[in-house]
Every structure is written in C-alpha cells, then in structure tokens.
Amino acid sequence: MTARVAVLVFPGTNSEEETRDLLLDCGADARIVHWSEAASLAYYDAFVLPGGFAYEDRIRAGAIAAHDAMLDVVIEAAQAGKLVMGICNGAQILLEAGLVPGSGEIRRPTAAFTHNAQGHFICERVLLRRTVAAERCAIAAALPEDALIPAWAAHGQGRLAASTAHLEDIERGGHVVFRYADARGATDAHLAPQGSALGAAALTNREGNVLAIMPHPERDAWNFNHLDRREGADVLAPSGGSVLFGSFVTALERW
C-alpha cells in the first residue's frame, strides 16, 4: 500500500497546494489536511508542513503552531521514526517544536530560524548543496551526490540562530543537511542571503527522519517554473527542486 502523506494547513498557511501537487507528481499519495480535521491525522504515515505565516507569526515564526493540536500528532509520529518535512514556515514550526535539531526537550527550542539580517522579507533564487553523507538524513538520502538544488528563499525569518554551544552541537552532530551554495557548488556562510549561522539552509534531527528546510524547492520544481528551461523538455514535468521531493518519496517507499 502506498504511504499516505498529510500536508498540514494551519490558519495562515499559504503554500499547501503546490506542496501537495509536487508530492503527487513525484508519486506520493498526498492530501491537504486542514486544522479543523486534526482528528484524521492518525491515519497518515508521513507529514509535510508547508510554507506560510501560521498564526500570523505571532511571538516568533512557528511559535504558536508548535503548540497546535496537529503538532501533538506530528511530534508523536516523529518520535516513532515517521518521516516529517517542514518547508519555510513548516521548518520554523519544527524548530519551535523542538524536533530539530532535537537536542533539547519537546517544545523547548534550542535553535530558531529568526529575523533575517536585513530586517525584512527577501525573495530570491538560491542554490543548495547537501553537506552531509547520504545516510545522515533519510529524506535527502536518494539525492544525486553533489547535486545543486535550485530553490527560492522567500522568508522574513530564515536566519538560523542559536547559542555558540548549540551551534557547535549542530555542526558537530552533522545536523546541517543543506547549505547555501554558489554555481560551482562551493558553500560558504556568506552565501546565506539572510545571514543564517553556519550558512545553513536545512537541519535534520539526530535520527535523520525529520527535515526542516528554509528555502522552497517546490517553487522551482517543474520545467515551466525552472530557471533553466530546456528546449524540448516537457514543460509540465517535474525538474529542478523536485529532486528533493523525489528523494522524500523514495524514503517513504523504503520506510
């Protein structure tokens, strides 16, 4: 039986449809589940938290949603080893829930994606490169080695921040799955457009079944919205950033 993926919608979420569509196009059985349907979440095998402004980013992006009843189910699932991916606001929620990097207690975050260095929302193309071994994070395991993943940074709070000690733990524990890269694949902290610590674009937990990724691979994910549209390619077919979703679906099949 195909694994069932729930794409969660909190009040204020805004990227649920394209996230669901790309999961479908990559072969997953994905459905949008709305906050009033939280009771149905128990029937799902994996969870994707899409982008947006859940609960209006009150207090800090993701802080309120981390206490939503839907997160009770997600936390339990993550602890049971199910796959959980948060994109942008979804990533912020996973950090606020304490699932990633997972060094503290639940709902006691040890790191956060917080206000950009420039103090405002930015929307620009970025390239990401995986900087951990394939087996470190199940969701990113099936990516081609050295692949450069195109994505869009589109956030006001995408700068990883934590105490020096926690940042050292994050680095040493191999939690930084993706970093911002240049066209040659070089990674350097200054390539993070919002000043993210460690040049980090995505973090995983200790077990590698949860991925919190700030930029949006699903916005450069079909030939029609891919920067390098190739002549002759099917314009409606997945490309670009869809490789990460493809890897997620591969991990689901293995799981």
Place this chain on the structure above:
Amino acid sequence: MRDLAVAELDDETLRARADALGLALRVDELRGIADRLGRAPSLVELYAFDAQWSEHCSYKSSRALLSQLPTKGADVVLGPAEDAGILHLGEHEGERYGIVIAHESHNHPSQVVPFEGAATGIGGIVRDVLCMGAEVVAVADPLRFGNVDPARPHQRAVARGVVDGIAAYGNAIGVPNLAGDCYFDPEFDDNVLVNVVALGLVKESQIIHSRVPKHGADFVLLLVGKATDASGFGGASFSSVALDAREAESNKGAVQVPDPFLKNVIMRASYRVFSMLREREIEVGFKDLGAGGIMGCSAELCSTGGFGAELDLDTVNVAVDHLLPEVIAVGETQERLLWALPEETVDEVERIYNEEFSLPQVAQNARAVRVGRATAAQRYRLRHRGELVMDVPIDFLTGTVRDTLPAQPPDPPRAERAHDLSCARMLDDLLHATLAHRDVCSRAPLYRHYDAVVRGRTVIPRGEADAGVLAPIRGSRLAFALSVDGNPRIGRIDPQRAAEHAVYESVRNVVAVGAEPIGLTDCLNYGSPRDARQFGELVAGVDGLARSARALGLAFVSGNVSLYNAASDGHAIPASPIVACLGRLTDVSQCVTLALKEVGSRLYLVGETQRALGGSVLAALLSLHDEGVPGIDFERVLAEHRFLLAAARAGLLRSAHDISDGGLLVTLAEMSFGCYPAHRAPIGIELDGIAGWSNVGRYESLFGEWGGIVVEVAERDVDRFEELAGALESVREIGTTIPQPILAFDEEAWDIDDLHRSWSRPLEELYP
C-alpha cells in the same frame, strides 16, 4: 432620530453644519436630497449619500468621459460593469477559463499612513477579484514616489512604508507579486501614487456576479469577515478630496486597518463555499465591501439585481459596543464581503466560515452573520435599535449622478527638433549616469521584499523579462503575461501621448515575452476635476487611451479613476494614466525572457528610431526642456507585434527586451545583466555602427525612448527569422553577441560588470 434640518438653514449655515459633520456633499446636493425625501434627512442618510455620491463611488465627473473607451472584443467575457473585468484565457479539458482583472488606486491612504494604506490597497483589490467567484492568483503594483534623496526623510519613509505594506499583506495571503513599476519624481512629494492590480482564475461557467440574481427576492444578505469597528469612517469621501498637510493627521481615522491573516483564511473559506455552491448549482450574489461599507455594498448588490434592501444594523458583528449607526452603516472596516444567498444555503455557508474555518477564533468576533434581506420593495432601509434610521428610494441612492465640468485642453504638443542633438558630454559618462538614474536602475532592492513565487505557478518573476508570466492551471500549458506601465516624465509634458505611450508600453512588454495581448485595464490618476486645466489633462488622457486601444484592437475591461491627486498648494501631480495589459500564451514553453542566451547570436531592432527626446531620461539628465514626445505609428506597431508573436511561436526568439526608460543602450546592457540571477557568466554585445540601422543622430538612437523591441536570434535561425519578417521594414540587424563580457560600440568597450555596478546599486540605500 438625529437629522439635519436642511430646508430651514441658509446656504452658509448649511455649509458650516455639513463641514462640522465631515460631509463632502455640496449645498445643492444636500438640498436635492431633502427635496426628494420631502423631509429632513437623517444623519445616517446623509453619510450614506456622502459616500455613494463621492467621486470615488459615483465617478460623477469622469463617467461621461469613460464611455469613450472601447470595452468590447472577442476575448472580453465581462466588461467594466462589476467589481472586476474578465478576459478569456483559453480552454483546458473542455472548460473555458477566464482571468479576472481589477485595477485600483490607494493613493491618499498611502500618503497619510503608508504601511496600512498600501496594505489595504492589496486587501481591497483582492476582494474585488475574489467576489467574482475566482481564485486570486497574482497582484501587481505600479508605484510613484517623491524625491527620496537622503535629505528627504518623510518622502523616504513613505516610499519604504508603502513597499513594506504591500509585502506584509501580499506575502501573508500567499498571492505572488508578478509585476509592477516604480518612478521617483518630486512632483509626487505630497501625493504618492499606489496603484494595485489583482488577477484571478475562474471557470467561465462559474462566474459569480455582484448582484442579487433574478429570482432573488427575499435572498438573505450574509455579511462575512472582520468585526465592524470605527476604522475607515469617511473613506470614500476622503479619497475624493485633495490632501492638506494640516488635515493629514485627522484623516488617519479614515484609513482602514489591514488583517492579511484573517484574509488568508477568508479566501480559503470562500473557495470552499464556491465549490459547495457549484455542486448544488445555486446562483447567488457576492460583493466586496469597499467604499461606503455595508450600506454601499448592500445597496449596489441589491439595486443592480433590481431589488431593494432592508438591513438591521443591530445584527452586525461589531468590535466595540455603542458604535453610531452611521459608522456601522458606512464605515470601511477591512476584510468584509457580503453574500446574497437563498435561505436554504445560509446555514451551510455560515458553518463553513464560522466552524470549519473558525473565523471567530482567527480574529476577535470575525464571523459570517445574517444582516438583512433583498426586498421586492424598491427602498433602501436600515434599522437600528428598533428605529428606521434610513428609508430612501434605492435608485436615488445608487443612481447615476453627473457633474459637467469645463475642461481646458493642454498646450499643443511640441514639435520634433529639425536637427540631431549635439552634446558635449562623454558617451561613457552618460551611459553610467543613465543606468544609475532612479527611473532606470534595478528595482530588485524594492521587489525582493515581495513574494514573487508563492503558489509555485510563477513562470517568469519580476526582473527576468518585460512582463510577469504565470501558468495558473495545474496540468495545463495555458499561461498569462501581465505588465503595468505609465511614464510620468511624459505625463508632465504631453498628457495625451502619455496615455498612448502607457498603452503602447504595456502591450509591447507583453509581446516581448511572446504573449498575445488580449485586454487592458487603466487607473487614471489626475488632479482636481474642478480645475479646468487639470480636468483637461484627464480629458486628453482618456482620448489617448481610447485612440491607442482602438488602434491595437484591444478593450478596457476594468478600471478606476483617482482624482484630486494634488498637494495642498493645488499643484497637481503629472498626468498619470497607468495601464495594465494582460497577454495570453497558449503554450507556456514559448515564453521569452530578456537574458541573452548564447554567443554568436544576431541582435535585431524591431522598431523605428526617432529624433524626439521629450520625456526621456536623457532629456532629464541634460535638462532639455523643449523636446517633443515621440509619436506612435500604431499601424506599424501592430505589424511588428504580429511578426514578433509569430517568431516567438516558431521558437526563433532566444531573448527579447523592449526599449523604454533610458533607451537602447540600457536595453542591451540589461540583456547582458540577465546572466546574474541565472548564476551564469555575462554574454557580451558588439553593437554595429548607427548608420546601418538608424536615420537619426547618435544620442537619439542610443538614448531615445521611441519604443521598439530588441530580439536575440541564434545564427542557425537567421534565415527563417528574416523570411518571416518579409517586407516589414522596421526589422534591422544591429549587432551580435560575443564571448567577451563587454558592451562594445565604436571606440567604446564597457565592461559588463562595471555597468552592472552602476545599475544594480542605486536603490540599495533606500531599500537596504
């Protein structure tokens, strides 16, 4: 009941009493109301007429003019009659799809409270599109700011606050910002322009109209959204008077408070209601609450359907107790819409908003609530605390009011110079100064505040081509292109040609991405209609729009008029007709971006150089004051556009970019700069000697703003391209792409990186 004894007061006292009440109605209008009602009008009635008869709602001085605009065409599904127009996009899986398009201004609110004013501009236009039964898929923002030099903190704060407001609202509701333009001019110091365009996707069989349907007697009026408060009281009248600096502070109460978080949920809940109504095949009415609040919306929703209305103001969900009935009735609290529904659907719609999407938990006392009914009786009635506080003939309230005003035609346009310009300034210096000019330089520091790609359907975001392109339907190759244009440097010297150029530029930009233009909208931003000279500019502008749209075979399907754009000294803004053009791509894979694609391509100019430099950046830099504005040969333009679209469909255009602010050298440089967002090394250009492609002088050819489009054609496609051009004379080869990262011309060889530095940085200090 509180009323105003109009008949008992002399003109002077009546004016003073009306002023004290904050009513903009004229004395003759006040007397007309009292005469028609045969009694002293209540205060609620006066505020209702004040809103309904304001310029903002009634278009009283512009309506006759606007009837000149062409509004019909093969692609027009719905012309300018409701909250938004609709153009036919195409068919997919047997369904006809339309694009809903609305165009508005939020100029005065944005001047007074920039963040909230600009944000509510987005909020309002999104509701205009939503209420047609459409999914909102894109917004765009044409902006005109004042002089933002470092020593002008107020103008800078306004320019920043507006961008922050647009970003905060649009990003949160999750609608991509697809297009826009921006100019800076000291004549906007006291009155910025913040126009906004929104687009929606709708199946043509499922359009919801802003009227109670034919069989709708006794339909329930269901108010949805934010709890009504005291914000936005007097908004319609406020936008219909000139701004006075001393009054700016007291006007702040007339500006509404935005809540994009609530709007996000209302939009999604409304989509759910749409699908429920479609399943049951029920015809309903749906309308946005804008100017005139609950009163304006319910009166128009019912009277357009041929009905009267009766509402009980005590049933309205309010944020604070003890609101005066006129505030509940005409206040412009944001994030509200009104349904006209048959009784049997009301419970289900209420359940969707209030329970499934939990509006009351999303914002304090937000909800869907029954407030009244459509009535067969042709009266508009409001009750409050058991008392009838308004009872007027509905056609009197919503009917046409017209002012006939004198207009003085603008000065005749200046003639073109007989000789080529001679100029002492070095070409190198001029090119860098042009690239760094605020009207030319990169807008990325500004638009990167906006989410351009949410929803994942943006094909070409801002900055990568002349128009934004979006493919709105999953599984379909259909796409649309959008461009918004209007050049205030031309508006200042030639109001009629400013309108023609606004149409030409928006259409040209859509053609440059390979899309077929299918329709237009306009926002007419002008000074006071009570000043004959300023009104004359509006008359000339509408004439220019009508003439150019007819020449290009296009219709205006929606629009807005924003008058009284002037500083307190009466000095009007430059005539600012702003035009949006929507284009259609039947196959999104045929769209064209501006970035040069390969070395060894030929570059062609499609267009004719002209000597006139009026309205150009060069004229501004050299302080040339007596220049005429380039004319437009629409017959030739139409032929050029047909040719370019055929070439795009045949896959012959590797890249394309129009010639506008700054002229040809800027166009070429920007085509080279296209490599940067794509993380590629620059491709250079060698421009041929002018004699081979232009009949006018060096400066006019390189910096003139006479329109036209530059296209890149790969060496292998040259024969097919030239064959397709056939006898079209205005297609000339002007250069080639080269591997060296330089722009080479004559003795000059500019380094692309150097040029890019001049162009990319000027706005970074304003938008860090």
